[in-house]
Amino acid sequence: xxxxxxxxxxxxxxxxxxxxxxxxxxxxxxxxxxxxxxxxxxxxxxxxxxxxxxxxxxxxxxxxxxxxxxxxxxxxxxxxxxxxxxxxxxxxxxxxxxxxxxxxxxxxxxxxxxxxxxxxxxxxxxxxxxxxxxxxxxxxxxxxxxxxxxxxxxxxxxxxxxxxxxxxxxxxxxxxxxxxxxxxxxxxxxxxxxxxxxxxxxxxxxxxxxxxxxxxxxxxxxxxxxxxxxxxxxxxxxxxxxxxxxxxxxxxxxx
Ligand code: BTN
Numbered sequence: 001x002x003x004x005x006x007x008x009x010x011x012x013x014x015x016x017x018x019x020x021x022x023x024x025x026x027x028x029x030x031x032x033x034x035x036x037x038x039x040x041x042x043x044x045x046x047x048x049x050x051x052x053x054x055x056x057x058x059x060x061x062x063x064x065x066x067x068x069x070x071x072x073x074x075x076x077x078x079x080x081x082x083x084x085x086x087x088x089x090x091x092x093x094x095x096x097x098x099x100x101x102x103x104x105x106x107x108x109x110x111x112x113x114x115x116x117x118x119x120x121x122x123x124x125x126x127x128x129x130x131x132x133x134x135x136x137x138x139x140x141x142x143x144x145x146x147x148x149x150x151x152x153x154x155x156x157x158x159x160x161x162x163x164x165x166x167x168x169x170x171x172x173x174x175x176x177x178x179x180x181x182x183x184x185x186x187x188x189x190x191x192x193x194x195x196x197x198x199x200x201x202x203x204x205x206x207x208x209x210x211x212x213x214x215x216x217x218x219x220x221x222x223x224x225x226x227x228x229x230x231x232x233x234x235x236x237x238x239x240x241x242x243x244x245x246x247x248x249x250x251x252x253x254x255x
Contacts, residue, residue: 012038019046022134025066029130035070061141066134078228080107080121083133085195086177087117102201114155140164207246
């Protein structure tokens, strides 16, 4: 159960169950809500992930929220990376080994190599000055609550830390990280990008790029540029990945 936060509550609404916090936040954005307006839900019946995937959203164990950002177009590219940094920072505060919390480009948060959170940034044709940042975080989910993916395993904070967490405290810490980073999005984007680079699970790894023209290509991830795009060294030279996913080749050869 989420208790209303001790804060200015005009910018947050909390639901027991809705289809998707991103869908409702987009509606609120069109209605004209202010910057950082946030929708939170205990469960979602149609939670969305990136690339048309669904986001498994069982009730009362995890965090599902979406924040409306009124940003200029120049900042749009790194808004979703900012979401991943906010999640990473709030999770690091809880972990005895914070170095295990990393960002897999573009915006998954991993703990010890397993996914605990994903960020979905969506833009609105009706409001080009606006982005909705959706965050799903596995908090107290147990193994049976998690999607089954042998290729890229998922975990939750409670599985990793060995005990249930207070989701209200975590929500409050995540919202303050988001609001504080939001303040630097236009003025100091380099500091956000630097945090992504320093904590990247992708840079330095062999990755597989699914290219529409040439099928899958194995490359080395060599950096993240000033726009937040992934830089790859491929068999035929350097490439920049602007959007989409790349898979990291794991030690067991899976990707
Ligand atoms: C991904 O890793 O594919 C991104 C997952 C994003 C899921 C969150 S849960 C809250 C918000 N509402 C949605 O429908 N999706 C995002």
